[in-house]
Amino acid sequence: MGGAGMSAIARIMLGRGVPVSGSDAKDSAGLAALAALGASVHVGHHAATVAGADTVVVSTAIREANPELAAARAAGLRVLHRSQALAAAMAQDTVVAVAGTHGKTTTTSMITVMLRGAGVDASFAVGGTVQGLGVNAAHGSAPVFVAEADESDASFLNYRPRIAVVTNMEADHLDHYGTPEAVFAAFDSFVALLPADGLLVACADDAGSAALAARAAAAGKRTLSYGFSDAAELRIVAGSGEGLATDTTLLLPPAGTASRSVPLHLQVPGDHNIRNAAAAVAVALELGVDVDAALAALATFSGAARRFESKGEGRGVRVFDDYAHHPTEVTAALKAARTVAAGHKVHVLFQPHLFSRTREFAAEFAQALDLADTVAVLDIYPAREDPIPGVDSTLITRRLAAPRSYWPDPAAAVAALAAAAAPGDLILTVGAGDVTAYGPALVAALQAGPASAPGTSPANGGQHG
Incomplete structure (x- = not known):
């Protein structure tokens, strides 16, 4: 428990x-x-x-x-x-269920902070601790329940949402589903659970989510799209990001005869987080929450645990941790890291999650990791899986464009990354396994003083594949 x-x-x-x-x-x-x-x-x-x-x-x-x-x-x-128990707990409430291959935890957290900040004391259950609230779940007095809907084992089909948010839809969890088509069919079944007055909030920037919305609309479901795309009904107007802050503008769907532009300020970086916030605003509109109050509450959102979470700094080097474990998530995290690093180098300690996912997406992981300046790749975190013959981390490292390396010894990788980083640089630990434990170790190594691993760096000191 x-x-x-x-x-x-x-x-x-x-x-x-x-x-x-x-x-x-x-x-x-x-x-x-x-x-x-x-x-x-x-x-x-x-x-x-x-x-x-x-x-x-x-x-x-x-x-x-x-x-x-x-x-x-x-x-x-x-x-x-677990999902049946959660479904029973929220059966009497208006349910906002957030699904998607990526971004569920952050988007669910944003919606929760937004509603509570705007005066709606919603119950919530999230897959990680919501910073600012200090917990991952709570019972609220309002008849609204915000829940992260996990598709990994199809358990999200136990929920009965009134509002379904789908942030994106890609092939993943093939150890459970077997084929991408089975993944997409599960999302179709999820949307089919919406009642006659229900709403699907879908990202127009994601091909899978947009196609899902088109099928839902053809089946008679109400939909509301959001994103940077000109086709989005709630459209994001490109803004600017500096460090961990982001400012942009949202063009809301027409109310009566005119659209309305509103400013959006966030304390979290990256275009993916702007999309997450736009989805939250779409939920506010559907629930009748005052938009200005919703935007003010979103401006206070400081993140969710393990989602670009600061772990500290030393020698002028900042260390962050991110749960990203799919190539699309890794890409988003590294793009955000580039913004935060503001011209300095980005170093990554990456731990692949699951043998099956590494086998399926090794090339895509390499492409995503090439956004960093240096990369140290640890052994695969097996989680629930047994090893698969021929599948190890070198499937990724041998595809990296730059000379990066595989490190079977995490302590040595930590020392090498600390040695490679210069003041102003950023180190990001990435993965859904126990790699999160190495963030504090990196901070400790940096604070201990000058690096003690001369001649060793993520690019030349590990085992190459």
């Missing part, structure tokens, strides 16, 4: 006065936080833990052999998947 998805459900239930107990394989700050809210928490999985429960909620990661799940089955208890 300490993970992002499960702890979110626990927080919602606790906020509604439901007794909650649960376990995790290891202790964590997340477990301690739930205990402080009144949950009964256990470290380790034991059959006795489910005693007294009438419903057991499990994530996709829990296998049938788990002693608690086995005990629940034997006792005839109700067993719900």
Whole structure:
């Protein structure tokens, strides 16, 4: 129950006065936080833990052999998947469900901060901690529920949204779906869940999302598009970015006979975040939230955990961490890093996530990583997968245009990146695995003083492939 998805459900239930107990394989700050809210928490999985429960909620990661799940089955208890439990928690509310191959967590966080800042105390469940709120989920007093809708295992089909936001749609999670066509079909099924008065908010800049909206409109669904494209109904007028700040203008859909231009100021960088904010404004329009109040609230948004999150600095070098684990996400993160670096170099410590994803997108990862000045690539983070013969990080490094390298030793890679960085440069740790732990290590190495790895750099010190 300490993970992002499960702890979110626990927080919602606790906020509604439901007794909650649960376990995790290891202790964590997340477990301690739930205990402080009144949950009964256990470290380790034991059959006795489910005693007294009438419903057991499990994530996709829990296998049938788990002693608690086995005990629940034997006792005839109700067993719900995480997404089913979340769907039950928001069944009585107006649901805003945010889906898409990329950008779900940030967009869901933005919508939550926007609504709460504009006076709508919405419930929410997000896949990461919302900076400024300090939590990833909470029960609110308003009959609105904002939820991140995860497509990775098709669990988003358990939700019943009134407003569905689709940030983009690309082939991913092929370990579950098998083919890109199956991914696209799942999104069609998601949009089909909208009621007669529902709305699909879709990104006009993304080919997959735009095609999804066209199919939805042909099926009689209401749609509202957003983006930089001239075809977007809520259009982004190109603005300027300096450091972590972004200023641009939104041209809102006509209200009556005229469109309205409004200024958008953000504290997070990158065109992808401008799109995310435009999607949030589209939701505000549909819910009848005052646009000026919505824009003022968005101006306070400082990010979500592991989404271009600052980890500190040393010797004038700033270190950021980003969850990007698909080539499109890596590209967006590095473009944002270029803006923030303002002419200085960008160094990347990248950890591929999943053997299957590395096999499918090695060339695309290399193309994305070539936006950096130096790249150190770690071993693949396996997550739920077993190794695939012939698939390792050199599938990426041997495709990089510049002489970059594979580092089997993370500590050596950290030392090399710290040595390569000069004042004004930026280091970005990238990936959905445990690479996030190396951000603080990089800061510590930088603050320790001059680099202690002479002659070693990400371009010449690792193992080449």
